[in-house]
Amino acid sequence: MSHLTHQTASSSQEMTSGVPLRNESLYLMYRRFFPIHRRMVSLVTTPEEMQDHCSDKIASVEGRVGIMLSGGMDSAMLAHFLPKGSIAYTLEYGEDETALSEFDQAARFVPLGVEHKKIRITRASFFDMARELTLLKREPTVPHDPAIGLAARQALADGITHMVTGVGADGSFGGFGHFYKDVSYAAFRSNIIKQFVAPWDVLKNPVPVDWVIGHYTVNDKVDVQTYLGDVGTEGTAVFDTLQACGLVPVNPYSSMRFGAALDIAGRGGKYPLKDMFALIYPDRKPNKKMALPVPYGPWMRDYIPTRPEFRTDRMDRFGGKNRYQIYALELYMDMRAQFGWSQPTGDRLFMQ
Template identity: 30%
Template sequence: MIVDKNYCMSSFLSFRCIDDENKAFEEDLKPRRFHPPTDRYPVRTSEDIDKFIRKVLQDKLDENTGIMLSGGIDSAILASYMPPGTKAYTLKCMAEGALEETERAKIIADKCNLDHRIVEVHWEDYLQLVPKLMKHKGAPLHSIEPQIYKAALQAKNDGITRLVFGESADSIFGGLNGLMSKDWLFDEFVDRYTFVNPEKVLRNPVSVQEPFERYRVGSGIDFYKFVSEFFYTESVASYTNALSLANVEFIAPFVQMYMDVPLDLTRVRNGDSKYLVRELYKKIYPDYVMAPKIPMPRAVTQWLANWDGPKRSEFLPNSIDGFKGDQKWLVYCLEWFLNLLDDGEIA
């Protein structure tokens, strides 16, 4: 294991993960990662998706299984397979102006006769849970991890030992329509995807373009392959870290699938993103209007509205000017992680 703090800081800010598995913030603090299953299921049609969901859930549908139910179509599809009375959990960030999914989720829960439960998420939860999650992960966190962890803890307290998630349908089936919207030149995709440019924040930034280079095609980039492989693994790691710490089994049927035919970018760019998943939704809920796509709600914009930026020497002064909430979170969480390291509370 190579200790390379500058690399790890730059990688986290750029990708929300430490890409190089041989590098870490400190010796014996290997960042926890997600490695895709080797036996993923090939999908060509919406019927294939339905068949595999049934296969994954066939031995899991008992009183020990709950579901995380957002307002989106992915978890709504999975909700239709759950037995009546299954406990369904929806996150609600307790901050003025935070995105709200509970009403839409309740519609689906009522339709499927599920036991709908709200998980309230407060800033105080982040203050309590983030250090535990960072120690478990060996790295700073994506902003969704504390609330996933709180939901898992609440479910476990309710007697649930496994939770079903709709994670990864977007990255696998063309749901991230912004990243699919054009044939990107290499450099412009790097700028578009990078969460926080390390050069704007760190005194000693390190080039971390290698993940992009793996997908370079001439002057362009295979952006779908990048999303369905690299982004996919980074995103799932947020769930597996939180669920493993809570000792709750992570069940995510979409994570175990892959597109066995080329993604129809014309359909995606004409407004039919994630078209195979949409087709299945329409079969299950023919009379329901699909909810618009939104990221998992998290109120970091509100909670960090008055934060004036990092103070440690690793960071440039006034480096978060103009940053959005999720960008502020990455810098805030990185500084928090470094402080905990110095205090001996992680390693």
């Protein structure tokens, strides 16, 4: 586990557990730092409008195009619009872990004239890139950030200038269906805690962070659609990673939003995107959905934070993905102390 070893600073004000850890608490609860930038988005309500938006975004690129192509529906639709000479990159994880490969599924949607490359992610390369990205971004990474960084490194070597991703599809078009089942404040808060990390389970001196959910709550009902559009579940992590690595991110789904109320109960999750898929590929079906197949469990099993700001008596509550999030925060705090970085205050929702 040598690549998970932190070099803890010996003298820093933040070594004192009494210092309020504001943005650290926000990162654990919402997987992003605050304040956040408001995004300009185009409102769309039909599959045709969505298709035109994606087509126009990719057609307007002046440079060589790559795409992060998983086996899922979202990136498969964007692949349809790639110009000839583009390269599709699909991630594969671990050593001899063939069950964690989406390459064959992704290959079904690689257009003629587009090269398909496999990016093999090993444990060592993943954690090396985690350190590199933390240094570049000066923020904690999100769990799949290092894999995106490794793909970006290969793309740069291939002469790619712009990278297309399916980021934003779930947040903008009715993904994360569990958030919509019960939109009461208590249920939504509980779902956030289950998905991410409760700061009070990890930090000795957390600060209250429920005010973020409160911003989107009226009469005990959370506006999930707007929350996911603004805050999301990873912020602008992928955009920031690609940009930090020297690529221009092209995220068509992030620059549009469904302009009507979503009928998740009646039509199911992501139904606007399913309608768009049927328009683009009328004679085909999407692959069965697979979550990002990163082997967080075995990679993070033995990780325990060592900085004095962290409590360790509740680590058994966390699976590998959440342990990575804790690791990423500790790594960032080590580097911040080492290099003297400043950080946003985290005292408001949006940039002014």
